[in-house]
Amino acid sequence: MNINVLFFGSLADATGKSRLEINNVSDTETLRSKLLRDFPKLEKYKFVIAVCKHVVKANTTLHEGDTVAFLPPFAGG
Amino acid sequence: MLNPEELLRYNRQIRLPEIGETGQEKLKSSKVLVIGAGGLGCPVLQYLTAVGVGTIGIVDFDKVDESNLQRQILYTTDDVGKLKVDCAVRKLTRQNPHVRFITYNLQLTNQNAIDIIKNYDIIVDGTDNYATRYLLNDACVLLDKPWIYGSIHRFEAQVSVFNYFNKNKIKGPTYRCLFPSPPLLELEDNCSEIGVLGVLPGIVGMLQANETIKIIVEIGDVLSGELLLLNALNLQFHTISIERNESSIQATPATESQFKKTAYGQFCNTVTKELKLEVNIEELHRLMAENRENIQLVDVREQNESPQIEELKEINIPLVEIIDKAYNIDRNKKVIIFCKSGVRSAIAIQLLQKKFGMKNLFTLKGGVNEWLKTAKSNT
Incomplete structure (x- = not known):
């Protein structure tokens, strides 16, 4: 099962990527843990998760081809 | 109307x-x-x-x-x-x-x-x-x-x-x-x-x-x-x-x-702007000239973040790692922490003080920006 991950703002800076593909993750919690293992720097950041363009607060089941966005707040202006 | x-x-x-x-x-x-x-x-x-x-x-x-x-x-x-x-x-x-x-x-x-x-x-x-x-x-x-x-x-x-x-x-x-x-x-x-x-x-x-x-x-x-x-x-x-x-x-x-x-x-964990533990470029030059061994310079910018200044090179700990790598910071020297403008170094000091109670930390006022400005006006 392929999931598209999008990183925004400081998360893209921390991971060095703005998008990547992840296989075999069934829900957002599993995805979050996997990404924290792959990119330990992410632990320092607060972010919200959006699945298919909707912000989700609770663990959410993922389906083939879903896009999951990791969104930090921005400070600048 | x-x-x-x-x-x-x-x-x-x-x-x-x-x-x-x-x-x-x-x-x-x-x-x-x-x-x-x-x-x-x-x-x-x-x-x-x-x-x-x-x-x-x-x-x-x-x-x-x-x-x-x-x-x-x-x-x-x-x-x-x-x-x-x-x-x-x-x-x-x-x-x-x-x-x-x-x-x-x-x-x-x-x-x-x-x-x-x-x-x-x-x-x-x-x-x-x-x-x-x-x-x-x-x-x-x-x-x-x-x-x-x-x-x-x-x-x-x-x-x-x-x-x-x-x-x-x-x-x-x-x-x-x-x-x-x-x-x-x-x-x-x-x-x-x-x-x-x-x-x-x-x-x-x-x-x-x-x-x-x-x-x-x-x-x-x-x-x-x-x-x-x-x-x-x-x-x-x-x-x-x-x-x-x-x-x-x-x-x-x-x-x-x-x-x-x-x-x-x-x-929001905002850093207070009036940080007293500050040294300016002039003082830094004086300290470095007096006894370089007595001070430690810590760059809290990202690794290889430009511009790199040869005279200020000592150790580099990016801000996000400052707590994890605090063991590199010398507790017996005057430690001068710097970044590009002075924002990150102030945060680093606040974090280190909160976590370890370190009292030997100073931020370089104006950071690398100020260093370059002063260097420019001296030539």
Whole structure:
């Protein structure tokens, strides 16, 4: 099962990527843990998760081809 | 009522059936407050002035700095060193004498926010930090005002309208519904520290002005319940829907007196600007000349972040790793922590003091920027 991950703002800076593909993750919690293992720097950041363009607060089941966005707040202006 | 001059001036807008004379009159009788006359505030102010918003309030405590001019296009070289609110009003009044401006040369705080914001219909966010955004959000929720959010990170931006009705006429989410709590620490996240492309706040400010006009004239679909993300490098736009979250609303101070007691700076881990443990470039030169062995230089910028200064090279611990790698910091020397401008080094000191109680830490005032400036003026 392929999931598209999008990183925004400081998360893209921390991971060095703005998008990547992840296989075999069934829900957002599993995805979050996997990404924290792959990119330990992410632990320092607060972010919200959006699945298919909707912000989700609770663990959410993922389906083939879903896009999951990791969104930090921005400070600048 | 619009006078003959105004009918002429706003003719191209009045011709739009969605606006007409009625819409133009709504603009004239509206009151909009712009918080911050910087990168976002400048384009917001210029367009709200041009389209004929009747009353515009401007909150800003700052003076124009030379480094503002690449994006804050209300200001010119002659304005450097002068108060932003004064320069802005001078220029905007020339642009449109039919607009009434009210200036607040101050920093928005939990003590003054309610008294200022209550006089306006719509609030536009041109701030550059988390603490002021949470404060602004809570004041707007308390007073039931919509606010137009805009923020920037390098080439990316976020825009939304908070505390306003969505397409189904239901009150939409607030900033706290999207981001219930601020980042762990205010990392090197503002434009002065990490840089910003001049045109990006212009794009974002115009989107904010557009949302403001739509709310006033009551046309189109307002960006409530949605977060617009844009990236200037690949010109990709994403829209993410956000739900109103009652438990986040509960976290907002429920009364004015609770609001006035909320410590927003502390809530957002903001670093106090008056850091006493500071050395300037002159002192650093003196310390290095006296006994280089007595001091340790710690660069808290990213690895290989340019410019690298040969004389300042000793150890590098990027800010996000400062606690994990604190064992590299010498407790018996005078430790001078530096970064690009002094923001990250101040945060590093605050973190290290809190965690380990270190007392031998000093920040280099003005950071690498100041070092380069001094080096330049000496040659």
